[in-house]
Every structure is written in C-alpha cells, then in structure tokens.
Amino acid sequence: MPYRLAALLAGLSLSCLAHASATQYPLTVDNCGLPQTFTQAPQRAVTVGQAGTELLYALGLGERLAGTSLWFNNVLPEFKAQNDKVPRLADNEPSFEAVVGKRPQLVTAQFEWMIGAQGAVGTREQFQELGIPTYLLPSDCEGKDNLVGADGTRLQPFKVQSIYKSVSQLAEIFDVQERGARLNAELQGQLEQARQRLAGQDLAHTSALFWFSSADLKTDPYVAGRQGVADYMLQTLGVRNVVESSEEWPTVGWETLVKANPTWLIVARMDRRRYPADDYQKKLDFLRSDPVTRNMNAVKHGRIIVLDADAMQAGIRLFRGLDVLSSAFASGKAPQP
Known part of the structure; x- marks a missing residue:
C-alpha cells in the first residue's frame, strides 16, 4: 500500500x-x-x-x-x-x-x-x-x-x-x-485507492454499460440507469454510462445499446437463479453469439468485465467493485471471470 x-x-x-x-x-x-x-x-x-x-x-x-x-x-x-x-x-x-x-x-x-x-x-x-x-x-x-x-x-x-x-x-x-x-x-x-489508480488518465471518451440480468435472454435486459449506485461507480472513475434513464435498473432494447456502442460491458455474476440471465456464462454466450450484440466493440475486443452483482449495490462490496473496475480501466484488460 x-x-x-x-x-x-x-x-x-x-x-x-x-x-x-x-x-x-x-x-x-x-x-x-x-x-x-x-x-x-x-x-x-x-x-x-x-x-x-x-x-x-x-x-x-x-x-x-x-x-x-x-x-x-x-x-x-x-x-x-x-x-x-x-x-x-x-x-x-x-x-x-x-x-x-x-x-x-x-x-x-x-x-x-x-x-x-x-x-x-x-x-x-x-x-x-x-x-x-x-x-x-x-x-x-x-x-x-x-x-x-x-x-x-x-x-x-x-x-x-x-x-x-x-x-x-x-x-x-x-x-x-x-x-x-x-x-x-x-x-x-x-x-481513494481506486480513484488514485486512474489519476492522470484521460477517460473522456470511455463509456460503459452495466447488464444486471434479463427476465428472458430474448427480451430487453435490465441495465443500470443514471444517478444510481452503478452509475455512481462510473462517475467516480470518470467513465460515462451509455444509459440515460433515471430508473435504477430499466429495461433497454439491445438495438439501442448496440448503437451506443460502449467501450466496456460490465455483466453481473450471481449465484441466485431467479432469471436465466442470472448465470453470467449465459450472458457471455449471448453477447458473443447474438447477431446484433456480437458486433459491439466491447464484445469483439474482449472488454467484458464480470462483476459480482452485489458489488453493484450499496454495500461494502461496492468498494471492492470499484477496485476491480479501476484496475480494468487502467490496464485496458478485463480480468478473468
């Protein structure tokens, strides 16, 4: 330290x-x-x-x-x-x-x-x-x-x-x-440590999307909106959220998200199984195989970060989540899930 x-x-x-x-x-x-x-x-x-x-x-x-x-x-x-x-x-x-x-x-x-x-x-x-x-x-x-x-x-x-x-x-x-x-x-x-890791880096053109889950992989995903906990994480690190809704976890169509073309994709890892997309591996398989999502730059260049779902919530895991994100943004490489 x-x-x-x-x-x-x-x-x-x-x-x-x-x-x-x-x-x-x-x-x-x-x-x-x-x-x-x-x-x-x-x-x-x-x-x-x-x-x-x-x-x-x-x-x-x-x-x-x-x-x-x-x-x-x-x-x-x-x-x-x-x-x-x-x-x-x-x-x-x-x-x-x-x-x-x-x-x-x-x-x-x-x-x-x-x-x-x-x-x-x-x-x-x-x-x-x-x-x-x-x-x-x-x-x-x-x-x-x-x-x-x-x-x-x-x-x-x-x-x-x-x-x-x-x-x-x-x-x-x-x-x-x-x-x-x-x-x-x-x-x-x-x-403070997460912030310091990115000190001096120009992230003005870096953007990201949080995908929490989906009721069905064929339907619109639940993604992080503006002003919420996940958006705070991005704002803290100087990265723009491509979703503009003020809902905590709105559903947004993949066509809209692909058009926004975020630099990074951040997908939630869960141990619960309420929805099929709670399984992060199914999220990854979808992103890489769907004819729409596979064309996103983040998918083509492997800029997909797998992050514990509770690190996207307001608790002590949020700070560990900031550590994971700041490390990835600083190195330009996603950690192994």
Missing part, C-alpha cells in the same frame, strides 16, 4: 475513532422518515438483503443474526464460517411469518420494495405493530422514489455518504461505534 494512502487511512481512523462514544439508550434513529426507538442494543436481528447482512458481519455482529435472506452472491469468504451458523430464511424474499418467527429485535432491509409501502415481505407499520424496529438502508430511500419503475427511480444522484451513514447508524444502534468508525475509514481508503 502506497505511503500516502496508508497515511490517509491512519488519519481517517484516528479522526473517526476520536468521536466514538458509548450509545445512550433509549436511542431514537430517524430512518427514512420513520423514527425507530431502541431501548437496548438488539440481541437478535434478521436481515433482508445481502448488503445489510455483510455490513453487520463487517461490524463483528454475526452472533446477533437470527436469520438472513435475499442473496445475490455467495457470502464473502472472510464471513463464511460465521454465515454458516446463521439460518437462511430464503434465497430471495422471506415471508413475513418467517421473519417474525425469529423474534427479532431489529429487521434490516436493503430495498424498500422488500419492506416498505408495498413491501414484498411486509410494511414497516406491520413490524412496528409487533414492536419490531426496522432499518431500511438509507441508500434506497434518500433521493429516490420507489413507487416509480420496477426498482425505483432516482430523483437525485446516489451519494456514497449514505453507505457511511448506514455503517455509523447501525454501529450506534448496536453500540459498536469504534468498529463503525474503523470500517468507514477502511471503505473511504478503498475508494
């Missing part, structure tokens, strides 16, 4: 830790416009969404998890031993009864469409009626309308500060502020 980056990390850690203090209960947290009160640190939590699960693992709170759900990728290797001890309620959305049955003192949600006004699991009010606090990751509610578009529409660009906010607030709820400060310092250091 370069000396300047190491010094930055050390400075961030000391600065953040200097402000860490014990939580004073009862604690009320304003979460996405709905105050949540905690009389003590939760001893049992259920997570709906991989980003929240791995965030709690990174805070050293694995022993507090009574159940997890909604997984896109296998858990990060460093958390596997801990994750193996935690019941998985569902690969996708769990039932309301399954979550409540774990007697949680906190339920975290990665997406409002899981726990929200039209929640697939339930509404926040339903949990509140049972005395169960809920915590929606701010990244999915701040500057976003989740009632417009399949995955919501961004009214304002995603801000990485919303991830740091999640870390700080959850650390305060669980009374582990020093761990939260340390984790935020590490994440900020990873972000």
Whole structure:
C-alpha cells in the first residue's frame, strides 16, 4: 500500500475513532422518515438483503443474526464460517411469518420494495405493530422514489455518504461505534485507492454499460440507469454510462445499446437463479453469439468485465467493485471471470 494512502487511512481512523462514544439508550434513529426507538442494543436481528447482512458481519455482529435472506452472491469468504451458523430464511424474499418467527429485535432491509409501502415481505407499520424496529438502508430511500419503475427511480444522484451513514447508524444502534468508525475509514481508503489508480488518465471518451440480468435472454435486459449506485461507480472513475434513464435498473432494447456502442460491458455474476440471465456464462454466450450484440466493440475486443452483482449495490462490496473496475480501466484488460 502506497505511503500516502496508508497515511490517509491512519488519519481517517484516528479522526473517526476520536468521536466514538458509548450509545445512550433509549436511542431514537430517524430512518427514512420513520423514527425507530431502541431501548437496548438488539440481541437478535434478521436481515433482508445481502448488503445489510455483510455490513453487520463487517461490524463483528454475526452472533446477533437470527436469520438472513435475499442473496445475490455467495457470502464473502472472510464471513463464511460465521454465515454458516446463521439460518437462511430464503434465497430471495422471506415471508413475513418467517421473519417474525425469529423474534427479532431489529429487521434490516436493503430495498424498500422488500419492506416498505408495498413491501414484498411486509410494511414497516406491520413490524412496528409487533414492536419490531426496522432499518431500511438509507441508500434506497434518500433521493429516490420507489413507487416509480420496477426498482425505483432516482430523483437525485446516489451519494456514497449514505453507505457511511448506514455503517455509523447501525454501529450506534448496536453500540459498536469504534468498529463503525474503523470500517468507514477502511471503505473511504478503498475508494481513494481506486480513484488514485486512474489519476492522470484521460477517460473522456470511455463509456460503459452495466447488464444486471434479463427476465428472458430474448427480451430487453435490465441495465443500470443514471444517478444510481452503478452509475455512481462510473462517475467516480470518470467513465460515462451509455444509459440515460433515471430508473435504477430499466429495461433497454439491445438495438439501442448496440448503437451506443460502449467501450466496456460490465455483466453481473450471481449465484441466485431467479432469471436465466442470472448465470453470467449465459450472458457471455449471448453477447458473443447474438447477431446484433456480437458486433459491439466491447464484445469483439474482449472488454467484458464480470462483476459480482452485489458489488453493484450499496454495500461494502461496492468498494471492492470499484477496485476491480479501476484496475480494468487502467490496464485496458478485463480480468478473468
């Protein structure tokens, strides 16, 4: 690690830790416009969404998890031993009864469409009626309308500060502020390292397309729109997103995408199998064999990056995703999937 980056990390850690203090209960947290009160640190939590699960693992709170759900990728290797001890309620959305049955003192949600006004699991009010606090990751509610578009529409660009906010607030709820400060310092250091890798490079004419999945390989793909998490990754690295929609993951026809002819294609790797195109190998086979897509410069020149799906979401994997992308953009070569 370069000396300047190491010094930055050390400075961030000391600065953040200097402000860490014990939580004073009862604690009320304003979460996405709905105050949540905690009389003590939760001893049992259920997570709906991989980003929240791995965030709690990174805070050293694995022993507090009574159940997890909604997984896109296998858990990060460093958390596997801990994750193996935690019941998985569902690969996708769990039932309301399954979550409540774990007697949680906190339920975290990665997406409002899981726990929200039209929640697939339930509404926040339903949990509140049972005395169960809920915590929606701010990244999915701040500057976003989740009632417009399949995955919501961004009214304002995603801000990485919303991830740091999640870390700080959850650390305060669980009374582990020093761990939260340390984790935020590490994440900020990873972000700066990705930026520094591309310092001085001219990427003004470099563009990219994120392909998340497709309901069917013959239909229009789900791609990353403007102002969302994936678009933030490109903006951070100085690369243009060829998709102009403000929906989080709109469907766009391949003819339109081929005409945009992005420099790079970034396809999601998933371990879930909700749609056929969740399998990244099927994405690659399609791109290379379809008479329309195979003519894209990114396909012809092998500029296809395979990236974990959850690295395209607002969680700790985003920073690892930035590392992968910045390395590829800097070298001009896609890593082996």
